[in-house]
Amino acid sequence: ETGVTQTPRHLVMGMTNKKSLKCEQHLGHNAMYWYKQSAKKPLELMFVYNFKEQTENNSVPSRFSPECPNSSHLFLHLHTLQPEDSALYLCASSQADRNEETQYFGPGTRLLVL
Amino acid sequence: TQLLEQSPQFLSIQEGENLTVYCNSSSVFSSLQWYRQEPGEGPVLLVTVVTGGEVKKLKRLTFQFGDARKDSSLHITAAQTGDTGLYLCAGALDSNYQLIWGAGTKLIIKP
Numbered sequence: 001e002t003g004v005t006q007t008p009r010h011l012v013m014g015m016t017n018k019k020s021l022k023c024e025q026h027l028g029h030n031a032m033y034w035y036k037q038s039a040k041k042p043l044e045l046m047f048v049y050n051f052k053e054q055t056e057n058n059s060v061p062s063r064f065s066p067e068c069p070n071s072s073h074l075f076l077h078l079h080t081l082q083p084e085d086s087a088l089y090l091c092a093s094s095q096a097d098r099n100e101e102t103q104y105f106g107p108g109t110r111l112l113v114l
Numbered sequence: 115t116q117l118l119e120q121s122p123q124f125l126s127i128q129e130g131e132n133l134t135v136y137c138n139s140s141s142v143f144s145s146l147q148w149y150r151q152e153p154g155e156g157p158v159l160l161v162t163v164v165t166g167g168e169v170k171k172l173k174r175l176t177f178q179f180g181d182a183r184k185d186s187s188l189h190i191t192a193a194q195t196g197d198t199g200l201y202l203c204a205g206a207l208d209s210n211y212q213l214i215w216g217a218g219t220k221l222i223i224k225p
Contacts, residue, residue, distance in 0.1 A: 002158065009154075040123065043157075043202070043215040090156050101145060101206040101213060105156025 003027040006091050006106035013081065014114055021076040021109045023091030031096035032074040033103065034066060037088040049074060050096050081113045117141075118205055120216035128224050130192055135219040137203035138185045144208045146179055146186045151200040151218070193223045 004025045013019050025032065034046040046060045049068040063085075065077040074091055088110050092103040118139045127133055137146070145164045149157035161170050163179035163186060170177045174197075176189040190197055200220050204213040 002156065004156070040217055042118070042217045043204075045212065048212065092156070101147065101204075102159050102162065103157075103204075103213065105158070107155050 002104045002106065004091060004093055004104050004106035006109055008109060009107060010110045012112045012114065013078070015081060015083075017081075018077070018079040020078065021089055021091075021111075023074040023076075023106055025072055025074075025091075025093040025104070027093055027095075027104060029093035029095045029104070030071050031094045032068060032071070033092040033094075034074065034076050035090040035092065037090055037108070043090070047076075078111075083113050086111055086113045118203055118214050118216035120201075120203055120219050122219060123217065124220045126222040126224065127193060129195055132189070132191050133193060133221070134187055134189045135201055135221070136185065136187050137216050139205060139214075140184065141205065141207070141214070142183050143205035143214075144183075145206045146183070147204045147206070147213070148177055148186070148188055149202040149204065151202060152198075157200075157202050195223045195225050197221060198223050
């Protein structure tokens, strides 16, 4: 138990569906991250929120839309995804203002786009 | 683009053997972290190395940070089946708190 939870754990969706991934951290951290993990590739940083403000958007397609309503919750809204978006989506948190790089990860959402 | 290259990508050995995995870059990092990820879970931090030449031990795992802080190695002595997993290295830059990730070494320890 890392203190970061993600739901759902598994998701199958069609290309025309709209779904949302949820992440919650119970560690009192002020930075939250969305990563995409594909086989044999480095973790791809998608979005970073620091103090609830989005500070990074690494050229992620607009079919992925993040939302951070407060420092404990992070969402990733999905719509009109493509099969190549199938991957493990990981949420992480850290305490950025102490220059603490350690990131605490949730278990991920395994996404399959048909 | 900063890159962290991990080798080997995949390693399958018998229980009781020793192994070393590597993490290399042309970038200088302020610190480097090793994570282990088990199937169905997210990565979990094993260790952080900060000083060039630093060696840290975690039971049968020995982590070393290169003198120039560009590379690192993880050595496992007398591997056990419980060591099976994906080992990821991640480097931190002075400029910000975000991490540069390697692609990982998938390790399988056979009984």
